[in-house]
Amino acid sequence: MKTGIIGTGNMGTILIESFIESKALVPSDVYIHNRTPEKSLKLKSQYPGLNVAANNREVIEKSDIIFLCVKPKEIYSLIAEHQSVFLKEKCVVSITSPITTAQLESLLPCSCIRAIPSITNRALAGAVLVTFGENCQEEWKNQFLHLIKAISHPVEIDDRWTRAASDIVSCGPAFFSYMTRKFIQAAVNETGISQKTAENLASEMLIGMGELLKKKIYTLQSLEEKVCVKGGITGEGIAILEQEIGDMFEKLFAKTHAKFAEDIAEINQQFGA
Structure with a gap:
């Protein structure tokens, strides 16, 4: 299956890397284009055989499935400019949450999918939110x-919950990364533990916690209850979180x-809705 990816920013690059490294796709079956050629050429140097197209039209013409990894406000103009080459037998996948599949179908004769990825997909893990x-x-x-199961756990989502689900799946890693950094910095400031040691310990804690949840050894609630012994130190910390959050x-x-x-x-x- 020939796969096109238009836009090689953060998420476009993650999809390219994940699809190839998971062996879901081989580089020679992937066509990419980006407004900044250097980004595409850098990816080609990583994955010899990757096809760097001269323009978006070439990506669309040569691909069976096309991932649109550009900013939401660029989707309409991109589709309108190349409408004639989005043939009925092709499939278009938009990774941006504000645009619905109904809006895509209002312009396109082909199969349309919205798929919202996460940075966790780079580890061939985490969810991708899917609307057909x-x-x-x-x-x-x-x-x-x-294709998407090679890099993630696809979760079909109703339009009503797109933003909430995206906050959890797609934005969540940034939110929890920020809070973890603040947690680490507080430990350094208050106790004098080294930054490197605190970062290593926090990273191992998060990885271990993820494994407990992945293996369904504990739920979030039962994990908290297991660690938080009544009258103990963890309970004092939880009390502060309850008070401050x-x-x-x-x-x-x-x-x-x-x-x-x-x-x-x-x-x-843009779509005239």
Whole structure:
């Protein structure tokens, strides 16, 4: 299956690297293009045989499935410019949350899918949020799932929960990375432990915690209960978290959803909704 990836920014690059390193795709079956040629050429040096197309049109023409990894506001113009080469037998995958499969189908005759990846997919782990277009062919659903399962656990998501699910799956690693860094820095500031030691210990803790959850040894709640012995040190720490966190996460989701609403309004203007 010839696979095209338009846009080799952070997520486009992660998809290319993950698909090839998981052996889901071979470099010679992948066509890429980016406005900044240096990014594409760097990937080609990593993966000899990778096809660097001269333009977006070439990617679309030579690929069976095309991943659109550009910014949300660039999707409409990209599709409108190359509408004639998105043939019915092809499949288009948009990785941006504000654009619905219905909007893609309003412009395209081919099968349409929205798939929101995560940085965790670079480790061939984590979820990808999937929404199939109403007119997406069963054959393409199956082929897409076969491809995406090589790098992730696909989770089909309703449009109503796209933003919340994306906050957890796609933005979550950045949120929890930030909180972990603050946790480490507090340990350094308050106790004098070295930054390197604290970072190593925190990394091993997160990896171990992930394994406990992956193997279903504990749930999040039961893990907390197992560590938090009544009257112990962990309980004192949890009391501080309960006191200080307050409605921080509610505010976080409110803020991301407000920005999402702004993006949707702009996208709807482009698509004439």
